[in-house]
Amino acid sequence: MKTPVTFVGALLLGVSLLAFRSDNPHEAEIxxxxxKRIESLKAEEGWLNLAGLFWLKEGENTIGGNEKNSIVFPAEHSDAFLGKVILKDGKVTFEAAPQAAVQLGEQAVANAELFPYQGKPTVLKHKTLRWFIIQRGDKFAIRLRDLEGTYVKAFKGxxxxxxxxxxxxxxxxxxxxxxxxxxxxxxxxxxxxxxxxxxxxxxxxxxxxxxxxxxxxxxxxxxxxxxxxxxxxxxxxxxxxxxxxxxxxxxxxxxxxxxxxxxxxxxxxxxxxxxxxxxxxxxxxxxxxxxxx
Known part of the structure; x- marks a missing residue:
């Protein structure tokens, strides 16, 4: 006889919890x-994986994990030399270094136009890194993401x-x-x-x-x-x-x-x-x- 009583009790408890939720639609909404807000922060296009903001100089800007580059990416997640980002008269292009494993979408890329773009930014990929160009006033910068970056790993809610x-x-x-x-x-x-x-x-x-x-x-x-x-x-x-x-x-x-x-x-x-x-x-x-x- 104990089993049916326990089952009924569990049902009543479930009904009670559902009633509590329905009585608090605002709390449930928030x-x-x-x-969803937490999920968006953790997503590939979220804010937690930002790993660098590098302002471009006019002309050539070399990128990669080696300190000899004018823009240094996280060495643990980047090959030494990835190529160069070229700013000229408000236009930004990329030229990959020989043998550099840089992708645009799922395809290897040797050259790419990064700015201006239509709609979403043109994003380049290398290992766990993602980068694209932003404009602030008359200045241009590389915004770098690292999908295994410090702030992603440290996030606790x-x-x-x-x-x-x-x-x-x-x-x-x-x-x-x-x-x-x-x-x-x-x-x-x-x-x-x-x-x-x-x-x-x-x-x-x-x-x-x-x-x-x-x-x-x-x-x-x-x-x-x-x-x-x-x-x-x-x-x-x-x-x-x-x-x-x-x-x-x-x-x-x-x-x-x-x-x-x-x-x-x-x-x-x-x-x-x-x-x-x-x-x-x-x-x-x-x-x-x-x-x-």
Whole structure:
């Protein structure tokens, strides 16, 4: 008789757990979102495997694991001489060294045009290394990935604040067509970016606002708050929101505030919050940070 009782008890426990989950759809949503966020960081195109950011000089830039190269790749994962990256008048090409095992896709490559490109960057491969070209202002750099890099191996997850609907706030979209924000990045470089509008909301009865970049349909925020340098990353955090409805309203869920790439690697070039996006309130929601602020 004990076996049926135990079985019924287990069923009741399962029903109870399912009921708990269904009663907390917001918590389930945030946990699912955060799990996908972790998976994206670990992916081949994620931020954890960044292993170098090398600014190119005009002309030839030799690459490889040997210190005689003008750009030195991790020696444990690179042959001594891989070839040269050539910057000329805003165009970047690659010429492989003799016998160098460099691939474009799954094919060995001797020459390749790296910049400009259409759509996604042109990525070259060698062993566990991947690299492509980025442009920042009038400067060009090699962004290097190492699929077995230090930051991939050291990653232990991301601590977060407790999930609560208190930090899911209704916001009103106010369009600012034609406005451009002057963005300063962590390297000290500045650039302009179009802002479709700002979003106004209240926290504890006080009004705040955030300037968005991206588009009205996919607003993105770089913001700071009073938790920075204490519980969260010193350079601020990122946040995305759904498009506003026909009346101009949406919900900003600070439980989905996430650390910028610079919290995980020194090889990223992250934007910093504008003065208007430095909120004078402690946003105790979303991802925390306990590294070197």
């Amino acid at each position: 946990k699912s979102w955060h799990q 991301i601590e977060t604040f407790p999930i609560t609907t208190d930090w899911k706030v209704k916001a009103k979209f106010i369009p600012t067509e034609g406005k451009k924000l002057t963005i300063l990045d962590i390297t000290g470089r500045s650039y302009e970016q179009a802002s479709p509008g700002k979003f106004v909301f209240t926290i504890d009865g006080k009004e705040y606002s955030l300037e968005s970049v991206g588009s009205k349909e996919r607003p993105h925020f770089v913001f700071g708050d009073l938790t920075n340098k204490h519980d969260t990353y010193g350079g601020g955090r990122f946040l995305d929101a759904p498009a506003p409805d026909a009346e101009g309203y949406t919900y900003i869920d600070f439980n989905k505030a996430y650390n910028p790439p610079c919290a995980f690697t020194p090889y990223a070039t992250c934007p910093l919050p504008t003065k208007e996006n430095r909120l004078q309130v402690a946003i105790k929601a979303g991802e925390k940070y306990h590294g070197d602020h």
